[in-house]
Amino acid sequence: xxxxxxxxxxxxxxxxxxxxxxxxxxxxxxxxxxxxxxxxxxxxxxxxxxxxxxxxxxxxxxxxxxxxxxxxxxxxxxxxxxxxxxxxxxxxxxxxxxxxxxxxxxxxxxxxxxxxxxxxxxxxxxxxxxxxxxxxxxxxxxxxxxxxxxxxxxxxxxxxxxxxxxxxxxxxxxxxxxxxxxxxxxxxxxxxxxxxxxxxxxxxxxxxxxxxxxxxxxxxxxxxxx
Numbered sequence: 001x002x003x004x005x006x007x008x009x010x011x012x013x014x015x016x017x018x019x020x021x022x023x024x025x026x027x028x029x030x031x032x033x034x035x036x037x038x039x040x041x042x043x044x045x046x047x048x049x050x051x052x053x054x055x056x057x058x059x060x061x062x063x064x065x066x067x068x069x070x071x072x073x074x075x076x077x078x079x080x081x082x083x084x085x086x087x088x089x090x091x092x093x094x095x096x097x098x099x100x101x102x103x104x105x106x107x108x109x110x111x112x113x114x115x116x117x118x119x120x121x122x123x124x125x126x127x128x129x130x131x132x133x134x135x136x137x138x139x140x141x142x143x144x145x146x147x148x149x150x151x152x153x154x155x156x157x158x159x160x161x162x163x164x165x166x167x168x169x170x171x172x173x174x175x176x177x178x179x180x181x182x183x184x185x186x187x188x189x190x191x192x193x194x195x196x197x198x199x200x201x202x203x204x205x206x207x208x209x210x211x212x213x214x215x216x217x218x219x220x221x222x223x224x225x226x
Contacts, residue, residue: 091188098188100169107166111199113192123197126190130182139201152178158202168195 063069063077072079086092095101096112113119128137136143139157146153160167172191175181186194209217 096166097192100166100173107162107164107170109164109166111165111192111196113189113196115196119193120197120200122190123193123195123200126186127194127197127201130185131194134179138205139198140205154179157198158205163202165192165195165199168198 065078067077068075069077091098094112095103096108100108102108127139131139132143134143134145134149134154135141135157136146141154141156143154169191171179172182172186172194173188174183182191209220212220
């Protein structure tokens with residue numbers, strides 16, 4: 001009986017084990033448990049940075065710009081297009097559309113694309129996104145960004161020396177002064193849309209009621225309570 005009592009853990013012994021063993025929430029983790037927690041942490045961090053870890057379908061091999069590729073002799077991933085080819089969306093043989101100039105090098109005075117309501121709506125959208133930030137929604141050069149440009153504030157687009165659509169197109173294409181080119185952001189068609197909208201915006205600032213169609217005049221008078 002005495003041997004059996006010695007083998008049975010006393011209350012104090014059980015408390016001691018619970019304090020220093022697994023039963024104590026404040027006891028040090030065993031090495032195997034610490035390793036498991038560390039592994040799970042590393043997997044969580046890797047999953048946040050690489051979503052393809054758990055979704056192999058997201059792994060799509062591709063050649064990124066300026067990356068290396070040992071498959072080619074020059075070691076570059078970027079390749080030159082085959083000789084004599086052009087992108088299918090690029091317009092050619094139409095310098096008045098792509099450059100804003102005639103074949104003899106003169107700036108065009110007329111918008112060389114069909115002016116439609118859809119074109120003007122596109123022009124307004126692109127103008128509000130890319131141009132109004134500096135030139136203002138009215139194109140008068142008044143904007144919060146313009147007030148911070150102490151070196152050279154953006155000009156009033158209604159008072160440009162050259163008001164031709166071709167000049168506006170070339171400025172948007174090549175940039176001017178401190179203004180960078182917007183050719184990477186806007187296609188040739190979109191740049192002409194901006195030029196068309198700017199022309200409509202310029203006319204609207206000095207338009208009279210008599211210049212509007214009769215139905216528009218009637219609507220405006222009703223809105224004004226006349």
